[in-house]
Amino acid sequence: MGVAAEVAPRIDAGAARPTRGPDGVAVTLFALTALIGSSLLFVMEPMVTKMLSPIYGGSPMVWNTSIFFFQAVILMGYAYAHWSQRMLGARGRLLIQISLAIAPLFLLPFTVPAWSQTVGSTSPALWLLLTLTMVVGAPIAALSTIGALVQRWYSSSGLPRSDNPYFVFAAGNIGGMLALLAYPLVIEPAADLATQARWWMVAYSVFIALAVACGLVMRFRFAGLSEAPADTVTVPPEQVSWARRARWLGLAFIPSSLMLGVTTRISAHVAAIPLIWVVPFALYVATLIIAFGLRNQRWMTPTVMAAAISAAVIPWTLYLHRGLAADIVLCLALVLVAGLACHGLLARDRPAPRRLTEFLVIVSLGCALGGAFNSLIAPMVFNWGAELPLVMTALAVLPLALRRQPAANKTWRLPGVEGLAKAFVLAGPLLVVAVDLDLGRYWLIAIAVAGCMPWCVLAVSRPRVMAVGALLTTGALFWYQTPDDSFRERTFFGAYEVYSQGGWTILSDGATMRGYQYATLPLRSMPVSYYGRPGPLGDLFANYGDRSKNISVVGLGTGAEASYGHAGQQIDFFEPDRASLDIARKRFGYLTGSQADVDVILGDGRVELGKAPDGRYGMIILDAFNSGAVPTHLLTREALQLYVRKLRPGGVVAFHVTKRNLDLAPMLQATARSAGLASLTGDGDVDPLHMYQASTWVAITRTDADLQPLRAKSQRWKTLPTGGPVWTDTQASPISTLTSE
Template sequence: MTDTDIDSVASEPMRNPAPVLFAVAIFTSAALVFVVQPMVTKLVLPMLGGSPSVWNTSMVFFQTALLAGYAYAHALQRLKAVRSQLAIHLALLLLAGLFLPLKISGLLGEPNPAAPIGWLLATLTLSVGAPFAVLSATAPLLQAWYARVRAGHADGQNPYVLYAASNLGSFLALLAYPVVIEPLMSLSGQRASWSGGYATFMLLIVALAWLVWRRRLDDAVASEPGALPASPAIPWREKAVLVLLAAGPSSMMLGVTAHLSTDVASAPFLWVIPLALYLLTFVIAFQNKPIIPLPITLMIAAAVGIVCIAFTASRSGNWAMMFGLHLSAFFFLALMCHQRLAARRPAPDRLTEFYLLMSLGGVVGGAFTALLAPVIFRTVLEYPLVLVLVGLARPSSRTPIRKWEVYTFVAAVLICLAPIVLKGVFDANWDLAWAWSRNVNVSMEQTTQLILMFAMIAAFMIRDRMPAYVIISALIAIVTLSIGRGYDWALTERSFFGVMRVADQTDDRLGGSVHVLMHGTTLHGAQPRDPAFACKPTLYYAPATPIGQVTQAVQSRAWGIRIGVVGQGSGAMAGYKRAEDRLTFFEIDPMVDRLSRDPKWFSFINGCAKQNGPGGTIDTVLGDARLSLVKQPAGTYDLLLIDAFSSDSVPTHLLTEEAIAGYLRLLKPTGVVILHLSNRNLDITGPAEAAARALKAPHLHQIYFEDQNAPDMAEASTEVLILSPTEEGLAEFTADRRWENLPDPKVRPWTDDYVNLFGSLWRHLKAQWEQP
């Protein structure tokens, strides 16, 4: 609410408690609606391997449920009596309360990893659909009721300011989840607290109903001359504009999340930050006097938007700078759209229809990014596409076009074509390209960005000419996407679980061509194509790394061993398989299994592994590893490698005390489990070591630093923790000075009921700051 509204409320708190009660109820409902989103998503994550796509798909569900709630609110307004509306809403709140406390419904069984989206949407609907939809209807309902209850008062003329209060509650609740709620409360505690908050909110609605009944506001409002006069219907063209203005920021919110987690850098809370900024733009846009006026927004959005487009295909530069650039661009472009949306809001009697259209736009944008784009695009192409398209929301000057603007536009177009021409020249003359890179010491990507800098300046200069600005933006996007990639991708494929690429690198010391499997910025295996080097595991799995050390040591104990590997990657662990060994991969993504078994890309499984002995073929069990491993018989494995903790996505449910206890259950008495804990952003070693201590399991730790003299793709620095049910299982490693006992990490072990990712991030950052 604005200062004027607050002063109005403060002047009569005892005489008229309605404004305060409405504000508190709206704030509470908004907080409940948004704190439940990360909570429920966290509950369902273990069923789908902790994939980041779970969040984007869940967001589509929440947006759709929000649309259903807004449609119900709009329909309820057809009843003339506020008292009747309150009674119906209270009854539905009571019915929805039957779904509490929150839990994930098991009616649909386990998800099919080949088609998880339908299962996820249906499971969320059964689990939380009813209470979320009814709660989400509260904000527009209360604003509509407020407009009627306060008809004739100054604050009643603009109930839309309560939407800012609603989004402020959402914003604070969302930020509080990873920083306060998750670190301090178990999941069961969170569920119970949310159910208590739901009950408290119901009491607030009861209080509002009592106020209406006591004061008989229906009769009073009907007699007031200022009571919501009917306004003209919203034209269909205007409805389409409202939907599109809402769709752009919604699509960008999910697009920037997917882009940052796939193409720029790994970060554990990517799903929180864009959503929080998205809500903050609503808070600003729906204020009576926004703290960032629209002209300022338009100027900043034009600058950061065009720069962001130029860097969408870039992998170079400081990742923190890229992180800040993309989030800044998203914030100001979303704010621009939402301020343009707020400026078009209709009269208060059309309030629920306005929110219904806005919610429809949110669903359209979210569904495009989370559901449609992964099907039609092999990479995260939807993000730069939407960055360009939201430029259409810019107002265009109606003043006569000046000559300098025409010259600037033509110059910008020619500048955008220059990198394409230069690349064509270099492709046709490799000697010239080599001389350029040697003498100028600038890559083609850097050259492109330097040239396009002048096009960006030109676009900013004519930003008030919307069509010209959008055309230049599109040209810059096309050029950077076609040239800016820093790898020679031989293959790009996309599934629900992410974008997988096979890069064809050259390393003369490994015989020339090397195929590298990448997911986002994380390497999942590399294999030289030269037969002389092809069957030696590389990167994290190289013989000199801790994973290689343990594998070879356990193999030396017996003629044939049983190996289990969680996380298939390129199948590099199959390079260790002897004819007498048995090897089973546990992998959630069918696409990864297919790529690793195709000799065109990787031949560790179908080529290097010895498969003619008793061990037979190498099996892959598809599905979440926790769900799959629990079905395995106890005492089965000599070696179990848990290798699913990439920096792009940390499936925390694989590092809980219960999970580690399950791994130990599967081992033979002297078996060994390897936890691969290499991570660029989180301290996941502390919680894993704390869980080992809680289980009283013998364990050892090693950090291996790659040999700087080795070929580029031969080794990778690796951190692991190994555990065994008995001291005998780790006997030879205890005598090896490369392995050590860690001091007590003084952290709480993760459990299926408690995970503190924010604490892991903080410990990692603190350790980096303390390094000399």
């Protein structure tokens, strides 16, 4: 099948291209339109995700699924832009595009519909995608379509640098990165979500005006060129092979998937909030700006080699990490290095401007496939977070995408200083892994001398050896992660593991141990781990729970709180994940062994508690975790005010905030004081037999007098200093609460 020749707009090559006057105004117009369009698109992502996150239990997967949705709609917008240039006339294109841009105005400002919460057995991810389609599908489609067309129009305009219009692409990404960083730091603290949505509608109206102006510039600039002039040169289009298209696809897929994997990991250990979401995303966008905005690419080869080395050592390093701060820095550095390597290779291989929209379609398809892999496929295929090490392994093949070196460089030679330095960089983390595995001193020496160093010297000079090594180390990690004697299940809300050890049945959620239970009678019904009677929760039930007819618990876990129930009591658990309910009922005995009437209500705790009558509960317990993080929307001042409305006089709200990565107790006490409430923090210690784990609980009541029973009967309850941060629905930063493991 032949390829039709394309006709380039006639440009007077001999004339200088002025950057001032009308042309300068036109260049500014196109760059500003691209910048504002990308800013609107990128700032919408954390805004809408924050709107929807509470409805879906504060799961980190809300962000990943939302990013995939944005990527998919952007792909459709780029595909339309590519198709319309070939199939529609100039006048028809302009009319259709203006109509597409204006139509979403009738759907703004966007709000979350009442039906958006998942119901019954409906897949949360699919229901979230449906909600996003109805809420923001139209404006995203318009932004992505017009954004791609603005770049295509500029490449055909004859304006300065129209022969290399990728600077417009970079300008748009600069706007997107600035918008991402501005959201948690400026926009989120300044206004509530409803006000943000109205501001966004105003800015979108400005974008429409600019886009129409760009279209009119193109229309008037080429009004007389409906047919090619006689002296116009017909240039055959650049040939693009399917292998090259596949390379574009892979280079777009890897950083997209890796960025989402890192975001999930950090969110699960810190908090699912915009500040955590946007930092990896902003770094990802920054790599696009650097790769497509800089003409000098001397940094390409060392960056690609650094990414390949990361593939061989980072998966195990992350698995054996010892500190949260180091883990975050390592993950963010990985996003930066991998993004620079992949996007740099993409930028170097970008086609001529005639193939711009095709290139954008393929790149956006790769990004969307990366999002689909992390948000839809991986949770169904893997019962642990396998997508991150898998995608990291793919980085090891990047050196193969570099241009082939001359044959003289491929001969066997002793490594120079640079080669030995790279080998030691590669060997260091591998030896750290060996030390952590506690193989013994002599085995460690044997590995270093006989295997590790020779392999590292060979790997840094032979990309295929590097790729094989990365594949083997990741395969070993997979083998290590799949024990035969445990039950694992992964859902939209978490990754659960149930296993037996030392007479206990233990539940973990990601990297967090959620609780355990005696495996045999008669001690099977005894509350242990964080929930023992000698600990803070025992104090709370002794002073508030025993005289409460109705108790609510947000977060199910093993269901240990049910063991405190007695005849005539009603205990309502609120849990968004049906899989968690099945685990509690089938693999732990607290729910079935309780003397109280136990009911489990599927849904987000804050949303469902809001439906309960005011004054219903004598005790409300917040025991919800996503891996190591408590969902942020359950901890804000507005949430506290809701819980207090549901309390009867003299009741208590109890938060389980056992320290892992965040020290939430000072924040909760400060937030309670800002709401006019009283609070105490209680700590429990681990016992020599490990029946009970060290735990921290925060008790909040309407008045200080309501806390008197805790002060009178226990020395463990205390008031913390007043210096903690205050969290609200519009501002909740975990940075000040970070702790070291």
